[in-house]
Amino acid sequence: QNADDPCVLIYTSGTTSAPKGVLYSHNTLQAEWRGPFYATPGPYLCNFPAGHIAGFNFVLRPLVAGVPTVYFDHWDAALAAQLIERHRVTESGGTGFFLRELMRAKEADRRDISSLRLFTMGATGVTPADIRFADQHGIRAGRVYGSTEHSTVTATSLDFAFEKRAGTDGCPVRGNRIRIVDDGGNDVAPGSQGEIVTQGPELFIGYTDPQIDLDSFLPGGWYRTGDIGWLDEDGFLI
8 A cells, every 4th residue: 555545534524514534644644643742751631532633643642652641532520630640641632621621620529630731722712811721720731723634733832922822823833834815815915814724744635525625725735724814923823
């Protein structure tokens, strides 16, 4: 089998509600796993289901990067707090809802989760209040941006100032590129809003339905996310 052949199929409904089959090759998956955020020391607590692109990537994280990882099959804040305490978990991720529920469970059950230092947020709207809440509890947090079709477009860093972690989705991961375009696929003026289109080595190779591909890519292989955003003066996505 060629490394560019399809090897993984994941379904997403995105914003259309109609399920779409997303295809990845060996090469696109390996490009994702080479991201520096996969090789952190851990232990990492994974609360994403395996059928989600993030869950799939983290299921294979121990094999790819040797990072100790703790899994559980459905969200349970009390169990999450217990597992963090037992395994001295240092990293996790999810939405602001997950973190707030985790902190409530920690207080209710008097769990020691002081080992948790990093909580990456995405998959839904993340507000500055969510990042501030994490900081107030001694947990460094930041926003990231991606999708089933392009799983990690941008990433955050513990070194970023609060304004960048709370007000942006971070900057493009190495090798990824972002453009902001109008309805005709033309680049908008710097700092202006438009549709986010992306390119990168871990971008999916297409849908199972080739007809959907016709409306999903601009010339040059730029993927049309359907999301609206803009880039700040430092190239951070908002």
